[in-house]
Structures are given as C-alpha cells and as structure tokens.
Amino acid sequence: MSMTAHLPSAPLRARAEIDLGALRANVRALRAQAPRAALMAVVKSEAYGHGALQCARAAVDAGATWLGTATPEEALALRAADGLPADVRIMCWLWTPGGPWREAIEADLDVSVSGMWALREVTEAARGAGRPARVQLKADTGLGRGGCQPGEDWAELVGQAVGAEAEGLVRVTGLWSHFACADEPGHPSIALQLGRFREMVAYAEGAGLRPEVRHIANSPATLTLPEAHFDLVRTGIALYGISPSPEIGTPADFGLRPVMTLSASLALVKQVPGGHGVSYGHRYTTPGETTLGLVPLGYADGIPRHASGTGPVLIGGKWRTVAGRIAMDQFVVDLGGDVPGTGAEAVLFGPGDRGEPTAEDWAQAAGTIAYEIVTRIGTRVPRVYVTGEQDG
DSSP states (O other): OEESSOOOSSOOSEEEEEEHHHHHHHHHHHHHHSTTSEEEEEOHHHHHHTOHHHHHHHHHHTTOOEEEESSHHHHHHHHHSTTSOTTOEEEEOOOOTTOOHHHHHHTTOEEEEOSHHHHHHHHHHHHHHTSOEEEEEEBOSSSOSSSBOTTHHHHHHHHHHHHHHHTTSEEEEEEEOOOSSTTSTTOHHHHHHHHHHHHHHHHHHHTTOOOSEEEOBOHHHHHHOGGGOTTEEEESGGGGTOOSOGGGOOGGGGTOOOOEEEEEEOSEEEEEOTTOEESGGGOEEOSSSEEEEEEOOOGGGTOOGGGTTTOEEEETTEEEEEESOOOSSOEEEEOTTOOOOTTOEEEEESSSTTSOOOHHHHHHHHTSOHHHHHHTOOTTSOEEEEEOGGGO
C-alpha cells in the first residue's frame, strides 16, 4: 500500500485508515450494477465519516459524474476545493428558509426544491445573481419526509417551475424522490413509490419540463431494483463498502469492500485479581485473575456507549469484547491472561480479511445500523488515506 497522507513521526493513539483503492473499486462495481445510469457519489457528512474531499476525488476518478451532499454548505465547500473537475455536478437537498441560494447559483450547484417557499427563494436569488438556478424538484412518493406531495401541491410546484423556466430564472435539471423501504426486499411500499414516481414525472413532463435526470434509486435500490435506476443512481453507504442491509446481502455479495479500518494502540496492559471491578458502575467484574487492556477510544470518538459489554475488538489475533462500560475517551477489554504488550494494535472494525470485526458487527452489538458506526467516528481520530491493491 502507498500512503496518500503523511503519518506523524510518533505512533498514533488511534487511526481510521481509509482505503481509496477500495472506494474506487466500489464505484466501478456500482456502475456495473446500473450500467445505463450515471452515478452520484453521496459524500454528505464528510463522506459518511470517511473524508468528503478525498472520497469525492477518488469517486470521480473512478467514473462518478455527480456528487451529492445534504447541506448547501457541504456542497459549496466541495465546489471551492482543489482537485475536482469544474464540470462535476454537485447536488444538495437539505435547505431551510434563508439559505445560501445565491451562492449556490453562482457555484453552479444543483439545488433541490420541495415546496413553493423554496421555489420563491431560489427564483429571487436567481434574479439577484442574473443567471438561472439549476433546480431539481423533489417528489414525496411515500417517504413522508422531504419532497412535494402529489396532487394539487405537485401541480402548483410544477406549474410555477415551468413559469420560472420561461422567465429564464431556473433550469429544471432533475425530478427525483427517495425510497422508504428499498432495504427491505418485497416491501409493498417499493412498488407503490415507484409507480407514484412515474406518475409524477409524467405529469411534470406533460406540463413541459424536460429534466436532464430522473432519479429515485439509493444504495439498496441500485443493488437490487434495476427498474428504479432511471437516468441516475445515488449511492451512499454502498460506496464505502457497507451493505445497506444484511437482508439484501453482504458487501462481498455485490463485489464491495469496506473502506474504513478503525484501530488503536493499547494504552495499558495490566494484571488484576479475580473480582476486580471494571469501568463505571462495575457492570463487569473479572471472573478470575486476568489481564486487562485499555483501548484509548470512547464515545467522544464515536464509539457507541450502547455497545458496552458487547462491542468486539481484535487484539493479538483473538476477538475480545468490551468489558464494562465504554467511557468518553477509553474502554477496557479482558485479555484473559494474554499479555500482548502496551502499544499492541486493537482493531475495532475493518473489511474482515484478518479476522477483525466489521462495522456491521459493531452495529449488531450496539443495536443500530452500520451507517451510524462509520459516520459517527469523530474528528479526534485522524484519517489516514491509503491506496490498496483494489485500485489496480
């Protein structure tokens, strides 16, 4: 492996190794799943904790032609950054009143509009900017979150957008929506949403809109619903080599490889007698004489406290389990008498190649989803970018 970021001379307390070669390979695998659609690499929330700019560059290198963010601030930062082609399309969708519409227009972002208030604000900003806004109308086909309701609300939004296009204030570049249950194969809402999306797109096009892209497929739909691919697929968690849901398959089932490996150096190894309490509340006491290892990561670093007593760690080639409560900065494992030595590597999760746990294992231990495990890893943990064999 070749490093793409310089390591400090001193050993790291902890590190999140980001394999950009694996990410590029994942982009290629996802493009193969939807060969007739363009691919949007969703890099919101610092690319699900992996590093937005580094992952955006790698994804574009591998063939992604769109980047997706939640907030306009995320999108504006990408547009201002070095190393991305000027013509890469960047879309953002989480707007609130008074947002930076004019800045987005001047940065050639594609902005999502879910209701009349947003269309009014973006058209006013376009007047001030003296150039049309790139607008994508979002339809609520059943998720019940963002998006415009079908029926009269959609008719009004489409009609006003057609008028704004005629005035040269907007260019409606896309029509889009989002699935509620695409990660649950066979869920009845999937077909209902897909049908409603087709109807709402047909209405908009019948009213005169000619979008460049129509899109509804997220990661699970990209992997399992080819009929939902349309012109563009939006890949988020799958881009980072994590399955959207164990029910639809493992990453390997889709040719994907986890991108992040989280590890730390043991801060202390010590021998203790039986009956010794461990961490806050003494929820764990040693069953006999043993050795304890101190892992210098805690919930301030994003390690879920809900995984106290259940979170898995690989140390010295063996799976260990968090002993007692996870604290803000550290947690303890019972080494069962083994003495790996202070500074030994503790691997919390990775691809699983070396027998280490995966993010999905931590999700199961914490009663959550793997999305949350990787996204919550905090800024105290340095990201170290490497390019591996997958980038060949």
